[in-house]
Amino acid sequence: MYEATFSISDSSAYTGPTGNADCRIELWCNDHSDLLYVSGSEIDPLLSQIRTDIGIEAELRREEEAVVITSSCLKQHEVTHIERYLRANNCLLLPPLRYENGEKQCRILALESANLTTLYADLVADEFEIDVRAKREISTPVQSTPLLTLDDVIPDLTERQREVLTLAVDAGYYDLPRETTTAALADEVGISRRATEDHLRRAERKLLTSLVSYLY
Structure with missing residues (x-):
């Protein structure tokens, strides 16, 4: 197995609002809605934008943090979501998706290194700006949790x-x-x-x- 982290610049409803703000979004997709963890010192304008573009069903706040359940799934509002590229190249997404600094960071798992190469090529062909932040081969489970990395700690x-x-x-x-x-x-x-x-x-x-x- 191979794992890579791609940083993708796009104009999605979650990417754009983080471009000039001290905030970050982590997203877990549930098909009909998204679960978001939002953190930072400038999250109020971001939440307002999400409320307008996607809709917010429920929200929990504490200082510079928020847990949000959206009214609909981001994929319902976009035609270029990452999942369709993953499906075409036999890759899997390791949640959550991370949005920060106007970019989307995706941890991707593939059975073959070539799948990551063709995934990258397809995204570039559709004029996405891609930065490969990391790539590694996974040969054994790490500790007691598969795919545990420093990002998880x-x-x-x-x-x-x-x-x-x-x-x-x-x-x-x-x-x-x-x-x-x-x-x-x-x-x-x-x-x-x-x-x-x-x-x-x-x-x-x-x-x-x-x-x-x-x-x-």
Whole structure:
């Protein structure tokens, strides 16, 4: 078996609204509706757009997160959904679909490497912009869960949270003694010190909450 991660630029109802916003969508398709996990600091305009384009049947909110059940399936509104390309090339989609930065990220499973090659060729032929982020051969199950990867362990951080956290690590914020301050990080990112500290705390909380169960 072979697994690849494709990043696809398109203009879908979920891709477009993430293009200029600090937010991310994860989608599980249920044929008649979609289950969405939405995270980020700018999700209100995104949810408003989804409500207009697709419809929202139910919604749960908490701070910068939302779980949404749509009124209809995205495939009912599009003719270029990824599933028809997967079916034609004998590939499978590993959910969820991820939408961020105006792109759709798909984890795809194929029995033969050639299937991934023809899938890529078909998408490019239809003028999709494709970036192959990763590709690997799967020869044995990983741990007790097949196809478990680091993405399944690490929590979803917003683009801004990842930016601030990465900068903090690179600049020595977590070194002993510290080599920078949150004020300096804020100047580098171009946001307020308070916002920088908030992004750091949220990122740290997500990481620690997710990883603490693996310490035992």
